[in-house]
Amino acid sequence: MRSYGQFCSMARALDLVGDRWTLLIVRELLTQGPCRFSDLRRGLPGIASNLLADRLREMEEAALITRHEEPPPVAATLIGLTGRGRDLGGVVGELTRWGAPLMTNPPHDDAFRMHWFALPLRHLCRAGSPGEPAVTVRFGDLYDGCDVIADNGRIDVRPPSARRRVDATVTAPPQVLVALFTAQTSLAAAQDQGLAVDGSAAAFERLLPSEGHTDA
Amino acid sequence: MRSYGQFCSMARALDLVGDRWTLLIVRELLTQGPCRFSDLRRGLPGIASNLLADRLREMEEAALITRHEEPPPVAATLIGLTGRGRDLGGVVGELTRWGAPLMTNPPHDDAFRMHWFALPLRHLCRAGSPGEPAVTVRFGDLYDGCDVIADNGRIDVRPPSARRRVDATVTAPPQVLVALFTAQTSLAAAQDQGLAVDGSAAAFERLLPSEGHTDA
DNA sequence: CTGGATCCGGGAAGATACTG
């Protein structure tokens, strides 16, 4: 990106991360952990491969990411965030929060990946009190999803792991998930609209926002 | 800007504010209050007038800003943020914070406006304890600056006002100001490098970060 | 298959001049 040429903290930040796609790449690496080139392409539908390669080169020069070879039999290059890259979590979080009201508009023909909900879910799930038993719920699946762990009054959202035992697995059309977790819709209505819980329904309900917060 | 076409909160946010210059326009309006077209040009050195007009049109469509005519004898159009536009303060703040380490590099031939320091100064000035007397210090001047008000253990930074009585007025080369408020430099050294305080030196020193926080 | 590189068309950004 062309520099703004301004001696200003924010302008200099945008000189590094203001390019198209750059912050979305950070979103992917934050929510998915270290990724391969092809993982990033799957998580960034619409990006051209040359653009992704360009961005990764620039981000490596700016010390936002690092690459390291995995030993055989994997033999792939893993791309991960540096500390400085991970520090962009605050920026990503604020953008995500500011954009939340825009999610009430239907998806039309937008692409969707379940793991994009990882960041919003951290704040939309009901943390509960420290006394309540811990639950683990998978949204989506191993190849595109996230695991929500509610424990000790805290919500933790992590990339899905095959080694993790989950109490329930949830799938749903994205707009149904939005409506349910913003308390615009009841669980029963969500199930009518395609939400399905495999495993402990109680574990999933444990994450829903409390009744008192509905807009109605 | 072309839409990313992703049903994701952050991607939809960037569809609206990810364009070049957009967030810098928000910075201007946040730190300066409602501005005229020519005020924005002065605060955004490097922007082409047609681009500024384009961005303002798009931001008005997105309901981030509003325009209202001032009655004579002013007879100018004032551009101000809507509530939704002001909500971008969190995004602007996080970008500013993340970019702070980049300010240690010298300005070279970067442009500079004193009011760009308004956002960083809110966190760099020592708030002090509620017991200490209130002080008001102007950085820069009425046409490009900001007023820092330390009162009751809180720091408030506002656009400069002719109606405000100030205890001191400070001018300095920007990199000297950065070094001083990040405790990389002593006050005496800063004065050697061009920092000048008009009025109460004690009022200004009251804002400096406490000694215990220096890196040395 | 992964991880790109290359080429090309269209459109956004940038520079400058001009106007009601």
Added chain:
DNA sequence: CAGTATCTTCCCGGATCCAG
């Protein structure tokens, strides 16, 4: 003061091709 008009430049997007 607050833009518009015009021209140029360059980035982005899409397709294709290629080496390990």
